Amino acid sequence: MNDASRATLARLLTTHSVRTGHFRLASGQTSSVYVDVKATSLTGEGGWLIGQALFEAALTLEPAPAAIGGLTLGADPLVTATSIAAYRAGHSLDAIIVRKAPKAHGTERYLEHPPTLAAGSPVVAVDDVVTSGASTLQAIEALRAAGFKVDHALTVVDRQAGGREALADIGVTLHALFTIDELTGH
Numbered sequence: 001m002n003d004a005s006r007a008t009l010a011r012l013l014t015t016h017s018v019r020t021g022h023f024r025l026a027s028g029q030t031s032s033v034y035v036d037v038k039a040t041s042l043t044g045e046g047g048w049l050i051g052q053a054l055f056e057a058a059l060t061l062e063p064a065p066a067a068i069g070g071l072t073l074g075a076d077p078l079v080t081a082t083s084i085a086a087y088r089a090g091h092s093l094d095a096i097i098v099r100k101a102p103k104a105h106g107t108e109r110y111l112e113h114p115p116t117l118a119a120g121s122p123v124v125a126v127d128d129v130v131t132s133g134a135s136t137l138q139a140i141e142a143l144r145a146a147g148f149k150v151d152h153a154l155t156v157v158d159r160q161a162g163g164r165e166a167l168a169d170i171g172v173t174l175h176a177l178f179t180i181d182e183l184t185g186h
């Protein structure tokens with residue numbers, strides 16, 4: 001992603017997604033700032049820019065991932081956008097959606113992905129925001145339990161609140177498009 005596209009994405013996130021107020025976070029902490037990445041990732045321009053940026057980041061990883069997977073709901077538009085950006089660039093990168101709990105009927109699946117994705121494939125985990133890292137850890141646990149190899153995680157925003165360290169503890173390196181300070185100007 002060139003500097004102009006990165007600046008556009010930063011502006012979209014700052015305009016659409018950064019909110020101030022009083023927020024309770026998934027981890028139970030409270031914060032005066034919340035980054036609602038979905039407000040950007042669900043726009044055509046934002047989704048396209050995020051997909052391109054995550055695809056380009058995935059291209060640098062070793063081993064090269066066969067898929068990108070994350071916990072519903074924040075990761076849903078990200079995995080789809082990244083998979084399509086890869087396709088447009090002539091690469092294959094499947095999307096995996098990790099349910100919050102296994103589906104209770106029908107397929108009873110915990111992970112949704114194409115049937116052609118080989119067990120044991122390298123997969124990069126993704127989340128829209130990493131705070132404590134608990135949501136990303138849940139996705140990685142499910143991906144690893146299904147036999148996928150997960151060594152890296154990508155996020156749009158790293159809140160720099162312990163998630164990177166929690167992921168490192170399970171052997172996963174976190175790569176972020178932005179830190180929260182870059183978006184809030186601190």
Ligand SMILES: O=P(O)(O)OC[C@H]1O[C@H](OP(=O)(O)OP(=O)(O)O)[C@H](O)[C@@H]1O
Binds near residue numbers: 027074075134163
């Ligand atoms: O690193 P953590 O402390 O886990 O916090 C970050 C998580 O919190 C948000 O998800 P949320 O639970 O709000 O769910 P949603 O994506 O379904 O909106 C966000 O999408 C991340 O997944």
Ligand SMILES: O=C(O)c1cc(=O)[nH]c(=O)[nH]1
Binds near residue numbers: 026027036159
């Ligand atoms: O920690 C969270 O729950 C969280 C923080 C944030 O800024 N954005 C978000 O979607 N979740």
